[in-house]
Amino acid sequence: xxxxxxxxxxxxxxxxxxxxxxxxxxxxxxxxxxxxxxxxxxxxxxxxxxxxxxxxxxxxxxxxxxxxxxxxxxxxxxxxxxxxxxxxxxxxxxxxxxxxxxxxxxxxxxxxxx
Amino acid sequence: xxxxxxxxxxxxxxxxxxxxxxxxxxxxxxxxxxxxxxxxxxxxxxxxxxxxxxxxxxxxxxxxxxxxxxxxxxxxxxxxxxxxxxxxxxxxxxxxxxxxxxxxxxxxxxxx
Numbered sequence: 001x002x003x004x005x006x007x008x009x010x011x012x013x014x015x016x017x018x019x020x021x022x023x024x025x026x027x028x029x030x031x032x033x034x035x036x037x038x039x040x041x042x043x044x045x046x047x048x049x050x051x052x053x054x055x056x057x058x059x060x061x062x063x064x065x066x067x068x069x070x071x072x073x074x075x076x077x078x079x080x081x082x083x084x085x086x087x088x089x090x091x092x093x094x095x096x097x098x099x100x101x102x103x104x105x106x107x108x109x110x111x112x113x114x
Numbered sequence: 115x116x117x118x119x120x121x122x123x124x125x126x127x128x129x130x131x132x133x134x135x136x137x138x139x140x141x142x143x144x145x146x147x148x149x150x151x152x153x154x155x156x157x158x159x160x161x162x163x164x165x166x167x168x169x170x171x172x173x174x175x176x177x178x179x180x181x182x183x184x185x186x187x188x189x190x191x192x193x194x195x196x197x198x199x200x201x202x203x204x205x206x207x208x209x210x211x212x213x214x215x216x217x218x219x220x221x222x223x224x225x226x
Contacts, residue, residue, distance in 0.1 A: 033214070040123065042202055042216040043157065050212060058213055090156055098214045099145060099206030105156040 002026050004106035006091050012112045013081045021076040021109050023091030031094045032074040033058075033103065034066060036087040043090065049074055050097070081113045118205055120217030128225050133190040135220035137203035144206055146179060146186045151219070152199045160188075160201075193224045 004025045013019055023032065030051050035043040045058030047066040055066045063085060065077045074093075078085060088110050092103040119138045127133050137146065145164040149157040161170055163179035163186060170177045176189045190197055200219040207213035 031212075035216075040218060042120075042218040043204075044216070045214055048212060056212065059215070092157075097206075097212055099147075099211045100162075102159040102162075103147075103157075103214070105158070108156050 004091055004093055004104050006089075006106035006109050008109060009107065010110050012114065013078075014114050015082060017081050018077070018079050019081065019111075020078075021089055021091075021111075023074045023076070023093075023106055024072055025074075025091075025093040025104070026072060027093065027095070027104065028071070029093035029095050029104075030071075031097055031101075032068065033092045033094075033098065034064070034074065034076045035090045035092065036060065036085075037090060037108075038087050046076065046089075048098075081111075083113045085111065086113045087111060118203060118215045118217040120203055120220055122220055123218065124221050124223070126223045126225065127193050129195060130192050133193050133197070133222055135188050135201050135203075135222075137186045137188075137217050139184050139205055142183045144183075144211065146183075146203055146205045148177060148186075148188055149202045149204060149216075150199050151202065155199075157202060190222075193222070195224050195226050198222060198224050 007022045033048045034046040049068040052071040067075045091106040094101040094103045117140045147162045148160040151157045167181045168179040174191045200221045202219045204216040
């Protein structure tokens with residue numbers, strides 16, 4: 001099992017550019033999450049999904065869109081990147097809702113927006 | 115909204131000293147989880163506490179959940195260099211259990 005994988009690992013964007021981050025899990029998990037991590041602020045939930053075809057807003061959803069067309073994949077899109085979106089992005093998944101189950105995290109994507 | 119506060123932000127200890135991090139919530143939590151993140155790594159689940167007053171141990175780590183289920187602590191006895199990392203507590207949102215809120219973390223540095 002690869003667990004949770006994320007691509008790419010690193011990316012540098014210019015302001016206004018767009019990109020998509022891919023998260024894939026091979027554990028047949030229903031729940032998937034996107035977090036961002038900024039220094040001194042812990043992890044903040046951007047969007048989450050409770051199953052294939054579903055998405056919902058988290059704590060800091062503005063400027064991001066997501067899709068979950070397949071159960072194993074959860075995509076995070078930035079339509080027009082801004083310097084404030086410079087961060088480390090983590091994807092996570094769990095079989096049951098995150099509050100009652102272990103969340104398995106991917107290795108992260110380090111994004112810099114110039 | 116749900117807020118989970120964690121203190122201290124940083125802790126530097128000499129190897130062999132004890133370490134404690136505290137987590138406080140503005141609302142009652144159904145449960146609380148603890149994660150560890152090594153430098154440059156990703157968060158890794160340590161434990162979940164569910165019951166009021168619950169205490170769980172993992173070798174040198176002791177986790178407690180407060181009686182009112184609004185606070186929690188992680189205590190490490192006789193720290194080792196392998197304990198270096200950032201420790202996060204996390205709990206569900208009061209209005210939506212699918213939303214998960216992490217504390218800001220306590221970064222532990224252990225001097226050999």
